[in-house]
Amino acid sequence: MKQSNVEVNVHHITRVEGHGNIYVNIENGKVEKCEWNIPEAPRFFEAMVVGRSWSELHHITSRICGICSIGHSLASLKATESALGIPISEQDLKLRKLALHAENLQSHILHLGFLVLPDLLGVGSVIPLATTNLNEVKMVLQLHRTANEMSNLICGRTTHPQRLIPGGFSKIPSMKELTLLRKKLQDSIPNLQAVAELFSSLAGKLPNFKRETEYIALSDPSEYAFYDGKLASSDTGSAPVKEYLSFTNEYIVPHSTAKWAKHVRESYMVGALARLNINYKRLSPMAQKTAEKFNLLPMNYNPFMNNIAQLVEVVHSVEDSIRLINELEAAGLQTQPDYNKPDIKVKAGTGVGAVEVPRGILFHDYTYNEKGICTKANCIIPTNQNHGNIQQDMNALVPQIAEKTQKEIELALEMLVRAYDPCISCSTHVTKIK
Amino acid sequence: MKPKVAFFDFAGCEGDQLQVANLEENLLDLLGQVEVVSFREVMKEHSDNYDIAFVEGSCTRLQDEDRLKQIRKNAKLVVAIGSCAAIGGINSLKNYKDLDQVKKTVYGEHAALFDSYSARPIDAIIPVDAYVYGCPIDREDFLQVVKSLLLGKKPETPTYPVCVECKKNENVCAFERGQFCVGPVTRAGCNSCCVNEGTICWGCRGLIDNPNENSQKEVLIKNGLTVDDAIGKFRLYFGWQEAKR
Numbered sequence: 001m002k003q004s005n006v007e008v009n010v011h012h013i014t015r016v017e018g019h020g021n022i023y024v025n026i027e028n029g030k031v032e033k034c035e036w037n038i039p040e041a042p043r044f045f046e047a048m049v050v051g052r053s054w055s056e057l058h059h060i061t062s063r064i065c066g067i068c069s070i071g072h073s074l075a076s077l078k079a080t081e082s083a084l085g086i087p088i089s090e091q092d093l094k095l096r097k098l099a100l101h102a103e104n105l106q107s108h109i110l111h112l113g114f115l116v117l118p119d120l121l122g123v124g125s126v127i128p129l130a131t132t133n134l135n136e137v138k139m140v141l142q143l144h145r146t147a148n149e150m151s152n153l154i155c156g157r158t159t160h161p162q163r164l165i166p167g168g169f170s171k172i173p174s175m176k177e178l179t180l181l182r183k184k185l186q187d188s189i190p191n192l193q194a195v196a197e198l199f200s201s202l203a204g205k206l207p208n209f210k211r212e213t214e215y216i217a218l219s220d221p222s223e224y225a226f227y228d229g230k231l232a233s234s235d236t237g238s239a240p241v242k243e244y245l246s247f248t249n250e251y252i253v254p255h256s257t258a259k260w261a262k263h264v265r266e267s268y269m270v271g272a273l274a275r276l277n278i279n280y281k282r283l284s285p286m287a288q289k290t291a292e293k294f295n296l297l298p299m300n301y302n303p304f305m306n307n308i309a310q311l312v313e314v315v316h317s318v319e320d321s322i323r324l325i326n327e328l329e330a331a332g333l334q335t336q337p338d339y340n341k342p343d344i345k346v347k348a349g350t351g352v353g354a355v356e357v358p359r360g361i362l363f364h365d366y367t368y369n370e371k372g373i374c375t376k377a378n379c380i381i382p383t384n385q386n387h388g389n390i391q392q393d394m395n396a397l398v399p400q401i402a403e404k405t406q407k408e409i410e411l412a413l414e415m416l417v418r419a420y421d422p423c424i425s426c427s428t429h430v431t432k433i434k
Numbered sequence: 435m436k437p438k439v440a441f442f443d444f445a446g447c448e449g450d451q452l453q454v455a456n457l458e459e460n461l462l463d464l465l466g467q468v469e470v471v472s473f474r475e476v477m478k479e480h481s482d483n484y485d486i487a488f489v490e491g492s493c494t495r496l497q498d499e500d501r502l503k504q505i506r507k508n509a510k511l512v513v514a515i516g517s518c519a520a521i522g523g524i525n526s527l528k529n530y531k532d533l534d535q536v537k538k539t540v541y542g543e544h545a546a547l548f549d550s551y552s553a554r555p556i557d558a559i560i561p562v563d564a565y566v567y568g569c570p571i572d573r574e575d576f577l578q579v580v581k582s583l584l585l586g587k588k589p590e591t592p593t594y595p596v597c598v599e600c601k602k603n604e605n606v607c608a609f610e611r612g613q614f615c616v617g618p619v620t621r622a623g624c625n626s627c628c629v630n631e632g633t634i635c636w637g638c639r640g641l642i643d644n645p646n647e648n649s650q651k652e653v654l655i656k657n658g659l660t661v662d663d664a665i666g667k668f669r670l671y672f673g674w675q676e677a678k679r
Contacts, residue, residue, distance in 0.1 A: 015475070046540050047536040126477075
């Protein structure tokens with residue numbers, strides 16, 4: 001092997017949400033330093049919500065992240081509803097599951113089409129692809145637009161949803177609108193298959209890297225879990241969601257900048273690949289077929305395959321949304337009053353809400369006093385749970401590619417970080433140690 | 435030659451830049467009119483040579499001021515996009531708390547390691563030429579502002595409150611439904627979108643230039659609400675603007 005000196009210094013990695021830096025130093029072929037760190041400005045949401053009313057928390061915490069605002073709203077609502085003992089109807093449950101599918105579609109398609117595809121096609125962004133690969137770009141845009149329209153229809157808006165409120169919805173779509181959405185979802189399947197073909201033809205560009213780790217996701221016997229389920233680990237089995245702190249164990253890293261998480265190993269991974277590894281059997285039929293096409297079967301230990309797991313989930317979300325709309329139709333959609341405001345009795349309490357958002361499992365945990373004012377809040381975001389795993393992957397990957405050129409190493413590490421689809425502005429608490 | 439544009443972000447959720455990415459087919463049209471030279475969220479390339487800078491997010495740290503000033507120096511026009519950049523937004527909720535306590539709540543014993551000061555809009559640091567309000571910004575609104583700027587005009591911003599649009603949309607007033615709404619003092623331009631969706635106006639576009647406080651007080655009294663109720667609601671988005679008044 002060539003005894004090389006290489007320095008990789010990616011200040012503010014591009015095509016990810018938020019700010020992250022990669023620093024690698026290789027001297028005489030030996031990895032001297034390999035760091036993933038986060039210089040994002042902290043925003044202090046957990047302190048900002050203290051003193052605010054139960055009726056506002058979902059609105060405020062939605063602003064933690066523009067991309068996963070539906071997921072934050074839902075985790076927040078679940079925590080509030082659990083603390084205050086607020087029930088929601090079967091119909092609203094189905095509509096909320098549609099809301100999560102809509103966000104999953106929006107986010108995964110944006111990530112795959114706008115952020116990952118340029119790496120696979122060897123360009124710096126999607127912009128030149130609008131000239132060289134217009135057909136592909138148009139397919140991605142069509143799928144993305146359908147996902148956005150779905151978010152609009154269920155939530156009122158694509159980002160920072162308005163209709164999701166404690167106890168249900170302030171407004172719901174009509175059956176006619178849902179039927180139209182179902183048609184659009186069905187019509188998007190050929191495009192989806194074409195995009196899957198495109199990724200299949202490019203999948204060889206994803207590094208063939210493997211590192212065993214622990215995967216954590218929600219899991220439910222009745223469906224591929226997004227909205228609800230038990231906490232499940234690929235190492236230790238399942239536990240109730242309220243025991244989440246014994247899974248996340250946040251800790252501080254002396255050399256770097258983030259509050260990270262670990263369970264039984266050095267680190268664990270959350271997100272599409274974790275969900276697929278744990279809940280593969282409950283993927284929709286077409287999604288399983290897509291996974292087989294890429295030979296993506298559990299347990300898969302290649303973090304770069306998180307991209308493909310997202311693609312598989314896109315197929316699942318489309319198919320499962322069609323199923324949910326069929327069920328809503330079969331049950332007969334119940335109408336509700338305009339400006340619906342469920343009758344809620346306020347009491348003191350503590351509640352934890354967990355949902356699977358595009359990047360993995362998200363926890364909101366609130367305590368309310370007897371007036372329904374928040375006295376304590378904790379939010380644990382998927383990307384923070386993944387930071388430790390990204391670092392461990394880098395530690396394992398860099399020595400394997402140390403003889404490559406500076407540019408190749410840089411690209412491989414950027415692709416690794418992008419595969420996790422990190423959502424850094426989401427990080428409600430980031431720790432910086434000097 | 436096409437004008438060069440760049441996007442930058444400070445403390446915020448990047449939801450406003452996402453609205454730009456969400457323009458879908460309109461994005462292709464927009465790309466026909468401008469050249470994007472920096473947009474970290476979606477592109478690897480970066481250049482400091484740009485005509486229009488779109489800035490999202492509040493300034494919450496001393497160390498970010500230099501970056502803002504540099505952007506101002508490089509750009510002919512600076513546009514604040516979204517509530518955090520335009521009015522301080524939801525980030526300014528923390529301005530009403532003891533900052534040391536805020537840091538301790540989130541970071542415990544490591545609190546001292548964090549720089550953070552009161553969250554503020556970017557025009558507290560640098561002059562701003564145009565604003566796109568909202569949390570998040572409205573895509574159409576963004577396109578209108580861009581069109582005006584490309585034509586060399588000053589973008590028009592409503593100076594009347596959300597109530598005007600809400601009445602036109604024939605919504606039942608939130609106060610009559612027993613809810614508190616800050617629509618009477620919030621800048622319009624959103625077509626009262628949140629009330630249309632069955633909820634209230636939360637105030638994300640900020641205070642109008644001359645809010646009719648007497649009328650707001652009348653509404654409060656008529657509905658049995660107190661000034662404290664109002665202050666609490668105002669602080670959700672108006673924190674920085676109120677403190678300045």
